[in-house]
Amino acid sequence: MILAAAFVACDDDENLGESNIVVETQMNEIDQWIFNNLTEPYNIEVKYRWDDTELENKKVLTAAALDKVLPFLKTLKKSWIEPYEELGGETFVKSYIPKLIILVGSRNLNNDGTMVQGTAEGGRKVVLYQINEFDPEYQSSSKSFLKRMLHIMHHEFGHILHQAVMYPDEFKLVTPGGYTSAWMNVSDEQALNEGFITPYSKLDVDENFVETIATILTNSNDEYEAIISRASASGQEILRIKEEIVVKYFADIWNIDMYALQAHIYKVIQEMDLEEVAGE
Amino acid sequence: MKNTFLIILACFFAFTACDNEVDEIFEQSSQERVNAAKIEYKKILTSSENGWHIATVPGEEFMGEFNAYAVFKEDGMAYVANDFNPYNIENKIDSSLYEIRYTQGMTITFTTFSQMNYFSNPNNSRGEGRGGDIELLVREISEDKIVCEGKVNKGTYIFTKAKSKLHIDALDEVKEMEVALIKKAYLSDYAFPSLSLGNGKKYGFTYNSLYRAVIIEDYVETAEGIRVEETIHRIGFDGEGMFFIDPIVVGNDEITRLNYDAEADEFKTPADQIEAQFVIEPWPPVQVKGIAQRFSRMSFGIVNRYGKSVKSMVEDYRMLYPDFEDLQFYNESWMSGLTFKFKPYYFPYAKFKDNKIDILADDTFRFEFDRYVDKSTHPHFTLEDRVDNPEGQALIELFFDEGGFKLYTTDYKYYYAISVNDPTKWLIIAALQVKS
Known part of the structure; x- marks a missing residue:
């Protein structure tokens, strides 16, 4: 009986009818660039098109503006x-980079006046918010904006990396008692004085690890050193231990200096003419 | 026998219930029907030669009707223009991508940012939006009319075929009506705007362009004093004037619209409704307390003063105050208003009623106000005159309180104003030298 059912299922004369999939959107210049690049x-x-199924239901948000997406x-x-590709190699980037980026035009504001970037x-x-405020004409403010977005990307990329190959356990032992769900009150x-690079890094060990990555990569070495120098002596000592573990993890596991x-990313941002890149 | 019959009957029903032949209600699958609807909806949207007028009532309470126009193209682009943003001086065409989707029903969705997002943009509304929607659920659709409801905030969006391709001209035409009302209503900060009925009854009438709504105030005399009863009415504008989404009920009658006569600069009810007209008068026909309440109320009743036709408003003031040499509109971050500069040789007669001030003593004088006051966003008013300084222009600030108002001058003299029987007449007493 099972065999009979199997043969019925395999009947290739069955007319399956028209495809249910309707391609609703035509490829425009933006779609083409995204596809190619x-x-x-x-x-x-x-x-970049509005899709509320990808977003928080209770938030008031708006779509990305067409003229902001490509720049x-x-x-x-x-x-x-x-x-990343230059220093980590093509395979590394292709394997681990986040596979879905959602662009939202407006800010994502919380009731307490804080903002989710x-x-x-x-x-x-x-999901990246407020891209409608990105304006390459204003290089300085747009580079600051870009750096904030890069912090998020480095942060999330860091999560993907440690989910692929876990960071050493010694990182967990550096500040085992310093974590709190009320990090926003810090x-x-x-x-910094407690040896956490950002308040958010106090949430848990994973966040601590990726915040360390993101802060190193989003700033120049001088800027990073300036952040460290704001910490107390004991805080600096802890931050250096964490930095050392993260740097070694990148070198040993991913073969990335x-x-x-850090220097390369900083140089790219410094030298980048946003208007020129946007117009390419 | 009876039992046997019942058993047979029960078996009959049981077999009927077990019939697994399901009647096909539709010829196509649900997905096929959705796809067909998407094609059909897009065909309708793109078929309107002149595009669509979209009468928009956002889902936030008290929001009136706004106008949008859209042309939908085959390539997924929509070209839109609207009068949603009260700060926009010029109407412009904007573009957005759009899609017909199926989420909780068929929707027309503007998928990228444009002017259509104005009411759903958290950036201009402290994160909360103002009742706008990006996805519009289609409730009714025909070749000539599409009725939609906002998916989240439940606003209404009624699409009708646009009469002309000149959408900006159409918006400008409607804007003229709003500007005419704003000009008049703006004067409400300086005088008393009212809806005056044919039977002599008057209501306070304040327009709010952010909400596109008017506040109707009825001043009711009671044993305890004046009681102000307010009702909020959502309105909209069309080529003829303004209409009330929420009609004003007067006894058994309803006022549903006021048509605008540009030549006479009047908003009046049409002939088929009870006689009513929007008028500006120097003061409301009530006692001081009522006035003070009115001017002290800062929340809802403030007319939006930015953006629209500031220059033409000043022109109106020039007509109202012919004896002033110059009028300047000023607008700072925390206040706005008008500066009055008197013509030479009018001193000491400011533009008070009949251009006359009676000086009763060195520190006491008396006059009747004409239309004169200049209001800031705070409940105090400034005017320049030459009572204190013939060469320059002393600034006098008026602070309203429940007892009337007080005057302060730049040379720190303190005045107090009291009403004399008639609320249009005032006695000003220089009571105190605050600082030497």
């Missing part, structure tokens, strides 16, 4: 994907 080479999908993506590619889920999806200074990557 992100989807085909890196398997990254970018959603932002072009600069992001130059300052995030390309430096980006969110990520499961090492696969990253000031920058307080976090983190300081070289």
Whole structure:
């Protein structure tokens, strides 16, 4: 009887009818650029069209503006994907880079007046907010904006990496008792003095690890040193231990010189003419 | 026998219930029907030669009707223009991508940012939005009309075929009506705007362009004093004037619209409704307390003063105050208003009623106000005159309180104003030298 059912299932004369899939959107210039520069080479999908199923239900948000999408993506590619590719290799980037980027035009404001700049889920999806405020004409403010976005991307990329190959247990033992779910009540200074690079890094060990990565890679070496110097002596000592573990992890596991990557990213951002890149 | 019959009957029903032949209600699968609807909806959207007028009532309470126009193209682009943003001086065409989707029903979705997102943009509304929606659920659709409801905030969006391709001209035409009302209503900060009925009854009438709503105030005399009863009415504008989404009920009658006569600069009810007209008068026909309440109320009743036709408003003031040499509109971060500069040789007669001030003593004088006051966003008012300084212009600030108002001058003299029988007449007493 099972065999009979199997043969019925395999009947290739059955008319399956028309496909249920309707391609609703036509490829425009933006879609084409995304396909050529992100989807085909890196398997990254970018959603810039409004899709509330990807977003927080209770938040009031608006879509990305058409004229902001390409300038932002072009600069992001130059300052995030390309430096990693150069120092970590093509296979490394293609294997681990987040596969879905959602762009939202407006800010994501919380009731308490704070703002969410980006969110990520499961090492696969990253949501970046307020891209309608990215304006390459204003280089300085847009570079600051870009750096904030890069912090999110480095942060999320860090999660993907440690989910692929876990960081050494010794990182967990550096500040085992310093974690709290009320991290938002901790000031920058307080976090630094306790040996945490940002208040958010106090949430848990994983966040601590990726915040350390993101802070190193988002700043120049001088800027990073300036952040460390704001911590108390004991705080600095702890931060140096964490830095050492992170740098060694990148070198041993991923064969990436983190300081070289830091310098490279900084140089790219410094030298990048946003208007020129946006217009390419 | 009876039992046997019942058993047979039960078996009959049981077999009927077990019939597994399901009648096909639709010829196509649900997905096929959705796909067909998407194609059909897009065909309708793109078929309107002149695009669509979208009468938009956002989902936030008290929001009136705004106008949008959109042309939907085959390539997924929509070209839109609207009068949503009260700070926009010029109407412009904007573009957005759009899609027909199926989420909780068929939707028309503007998928990228444009002016259509104004009411759903958290950046201009402290994160909360103002009742806007990006996804519009289609409730009714025909060749000539599409009725939509906002998916989240439940606003209404009624699409009708646009009469002309000149959408900006159409928006400008409607804007003229709003500007005409704003000009008049703006004067409400300086005088008393009212809806005056044919039977002599008057209501306070304040327009709020952010909400596109008017506040109707009924001043009711009670044993305890004046009681102000307020009702909020959502409105909209069209080429003829303004209409009330929420009609004003007067006894058994309803006022549903006021048509604008540009030549006479009047908003009046049409002939088929009870006689009513929007008028500006120097003061409301009530006692001081009522006035003070009115001017002290800072929340809802403030007319939006930025953006629209500031220059033309000043022109209106020039007509109202012919004896002033110059009028300047000023607008700072925390206040705005008008500076009055008197013509030479009018001293000491400021533009008070009949251009006359009676000086009763060195520190006491008396006059009747004409239309004169200049209001800031705070409940105090400034005017320049030459009572204190013939060469320059002393600044006098008026602070309203429940008892009337007080005057302060730049030379720190303190005045107090009291009403004399008639609320349009005031006695000003220089009571105190605050600082030497």
